[in-house]
Amino acid sequence: MLRKDRLFSVTGLFALSIFTSAFLLFMVQPLFSKIVLPSLGGASAVWITLMFVYQGLLLLGYGYAHALSHWVPQRLQIPLHLLLLIASFLMLPLAAHADLTLPETAHPILWLIKTALLGVGLPFFVLSATSPLIQHWFAHTPHGKNKNPYVLYAVSNFGSLLALLGYPLLLERFLPLSQQSDSWLGVYMIYALLLFVCGLTTHTLWRKTRVSEETKLTADPIKDKNLVPQVSKGRMFHWLLLALVPSSMLLGVTGYITTQITSLPLLWVVPLALYLCTFIFAFAEKQVLPPKLVRTLAGIGLVGVIAIVAMRQNYTDTAMLWHLGTFFFIALALHQILAEKKPAAKHLTGFYFIMSLGGVLGGAVNAIAAPLLFNNVYEYPLILAIAGILLWPYQRQYVTELYESKRLARGFGLFFDIAVPLTLFLLVPLPGHNLRVGKFALDFRDEQSLHLAIVATVLLALVSFQKPFRLAVGAALILAGGLFINTLSDSHTLTTRSFYSTYSVVFDSDKLAYKLLTLGTSATQGAQSIDPEHALRTTYFYNLDGADTKLPEDIYASDWASIGLGVGTIACLSPLPNKTTFIEIDPMVYELAHDSGYFTYLQDCPGQNPVIIGDGRAKLDNFAENSLGLIALDAFSGSSIPTHILTREAFEMYLTKLKPNGVIMVNISNRHINLLPLLTRQAKELGLVGMHRSPRPPKFSHWMMLSREKTSVAGLAEAGWEPLPEADMSLQPWTDSFATILPLLDSKWRDFVKADQARKKAEAKQ
Structure with missing residues (x-):
């Protein structure tokens, strides 16, 4: 008989091992995503696809844990798993064996999956197997007898939640990327030591007690009525559905709010954090939120979300909070049902495997099937309808x-x-x-x-x-x-979808005077007048034209390059014929700007306007030195920021491509992030001078001009441009290894929106 203090220490060891593995598992997800994000221009689809990969690896880990615990002799389970743990160090540090060079393809899903498998595959696989495997080991120790191992699942989810929130709030904010990776590796070594001690302790307890597997089940079906003793195929299918729908909703609501509202990377973490909270609440020993109340709120939220989708009012804070709240209560309601139907400990690893299989299938709907089958984000309302069907029998x-x-x-x-x-x-x-x-x-x-x-x-x-x-x-x-x-x-004439986002061509809703290219429903990518006399003007969207820029003539006559295409408006920005080379990561944008017949800037603006498909920074690096008069950074979509084109190293490269008096023109328009302090600090460090043109309703376009020569930007003051504010030297510049958006969060866009609404109401009264 083991003493109580010894039993407590054993339980603590198991719990700490599971907590550490879950912490690492969910720390590596945003960390590796940030490593590969620059190659794909900051698209939200990167996170959705990687989530599918992570779910797939989790499924393999759970399957491995189930096979190891049921088909391998007990004395070999621990040595085999420790050997696999040692082998995982061959793939570290993170992304050491992954090629981060993006191929030129419209759907880089396969490349991203391959990169993730080579970058984190084996360590992630080992970590994912830890929780079910250790719970199984715990179930077969003397202390595990007649105890509920599902409590350890709540510990696992708590570790996951802590990592998920800790990364953007602490790790990303204060450590460069290289140190983030090194820190993760250090904790992984601690985890390896814990797992070794845990395995050794388990092996010792097994040898001393010599109790067969069948008599060591963690929960007696007779004593715990909540644990199902027998598992039918119908019950397993029900588990699958109850896991599939919340998983698909997780990716659906993530894709929906990042595509339709904002692609702010910090928001990617919020739905996943809520998802983990639902597991913590659902599998806790005591239900904090009564199931009846949760199902009531889920039903109300479901109808409200359907209304918001129909209204197309997706850009407001109210809409975003309603989407997230509804997702939380629906996922919690389904996971509570799943917890009510959990089996006896004999079927624990199989239960987790089916849960993970449901997660993978749900992820496949969003990451693989939906982009190929739908031209818009239809998978989200569809999965909402399925959730309603699943919940209806339980509505009380x-x-x-x-x-x-x-x-x-x-x-x-x-x-x-x-x-x-x-x-x-x-x-x-x-x-x-x-x-x-x-x-x-x-x-x-x-x-x-x-x-x-x-x-x-x-x-x-x-x-x-x-x-x-x-x-x-x-x-x-x-x-x-x-x-x-x-x-x-509004007259929607075209809606299409690529790996990176959904796009629509619509007519301006005020005077039907412009054709707009929108990303989702809220971010305008460009516009062109339907009036032939004004078709080549750039003032609608960009709030500036050749007269507004007031640059020296030799810059207008020089070759230009633009990272980001939109509808090609920048091709008409120079009053003199020149060559403007656009670099666009999404082939779909090029098709809309050049081949759709809706926009004609590329064909009709004077000069040459070639388009290169690929990552802007990588392609621009191939240009000859001192060959460009102007570089435009216009690759921001609504609120999505490809941070790698704004780092110090990126600007140093841009300066080598510019002529001595060349200009860097940056579109810093953003709904949630104020980039002006960051780029002012960046300019100060690089010895650049500049001006900025503040956003003004109804166009909201905010631009900066930076140059090594003061004479290049001196004329901008005559066109209403303002000097850059005093640089905040406490703000840390972005580098290739460090970038955080938290100090830059800003609500100025809401003020502009309110001013625009007031303007429209005033015009309507006249």
Whole structure:
């Protein structure tokens, strides 16, 4: 018989080993993603694809743990796993064996998967097997008898959550990339030592107790009614669905908010952190959030999200919070059901394997199938519908009980059966649109309209909960109403999708005077007037033209290069014919700008305007030295920032390509991040002088001009440009090994949006 203090130390050792492995597992995900991100221009699809790879490796790790614990003799399990642990050091440090050179392809998914496998594959595989394997070992020790090993799963998820939040808030902010990788390797060595001690302790306990595997099960099915003694194929399929839907929702909501709202990399972590919290709550010994309440909130949130999708009001803070909140409650509701149906410890590793398989299949829907099958982010609303179907049998809403007691729904049943769907169809999709029927126009694009619509939707949904048919018809009519309203609203002429994002060609909703290329629904990539007389003007989107720039003539006549294409507007920025070479990472953008027939800058602007497909910084490095008069950095999409083109090393390379009096022109327009202090600090360190043109409604375009020669930018003051502010020397410049956005977070864009809304209302009253 082991003493209690010895048993406590054994439990602590197992818990610490699982915690450390989970911490490393979820620390390496954003860390390796940041390593490969520059090669793909900062696209949110990088994170989604890598999440699929991580889920696949997790599945292999769980499968390996299941096979090792069930098909390999007990005395060989620990030595084999420790040998695999030693072999994993051959692939370290991270990305040491991966080729980070991006091939020229429209869909670099296979390249990214290969890079991830070579960069982190074996260490990630070993880490992913740790939690189920150690839980199985714990189940077969004297202290594990009649204990619930699923508590250790909550410890694992807590370690994962701590790493996921600690990376952007601490590690990324204070350490360069090389030191981040070294720190991870140091903790991995500590983990290896813990695993070795854990294996040695387990082996010693097994030898001393000599208790067979069957008598050492961690939970007795008779004593714990929550653990299912027998596992049928139907039950395993139910596990699969309950794991698949939250996994797909995780990637769906990540892709949706980063494509439709902002591609801020920090936001990639938020849905995954919420996802981990749902596991912590669901598999805790005591339920902190009652399942009935969670399912109520999940149902309300589901209807609200459907309304927001139909409204196309995706850029607001309210919409983002509603998406994330709904995802959390739906995932928690499904994971609580999954925890209720967990099996006895004999089937523990198989249970985790099926959970992981569901995660991989859910990830495959978003990362592999959706970009090939859909031209927009349709997988997200589809998986929402499936989540609603899964949750419906478990709905026992407090609201339903309230209405049953008051007999309100029964008394007005017929009225609500007609009124609810009709109201949802007509009113809910209105916010976010500027309707036009002939000369009649109504503007519903302010955020107050969104708030009212959400409140109305939720109230109507509450009335409908005990009427499944009414709720289903109402939800369907929300989407139908959105399609109907869209026919009276902005004229969408084309929607397409690539690995990097979704794109739409629309007509300007104010005066139908411009064709816009938008990323998602919120970020304008470029515009061109439909009036032939103004078709080559650049003032709509860029807020500047040749007269506004006031550069020396020799710069206008020199060759230019632009990192980022948009619709090719910069080709017309010079008043003199010259050669402007565009470098664009997404072939789809080139097709839209050159071959779609909607935009003509590349064909009609004077001079030569060739386009090179590839990473901007890498391709620009191939240009001859002292060959360019101007380099434009215009590769920012809404809020996505390819940080590698703004580092000190990148600017040093740009300066070698410029003529002595050449200019670097940077589009620093961003909804959430103020890049002006960073680039002012960067310019100070490199000895550059410059000016900036502040954003002004309705165009919001914010530009900087930097040069080694003061005379190159002196004329900009006449065109309304302002000197750069005093450099903040406490702000650390970005380098190839260090870049953090936290000190740069800014809300100035909201002020511009409010000013634009006030301007439109004032114009409407005139």
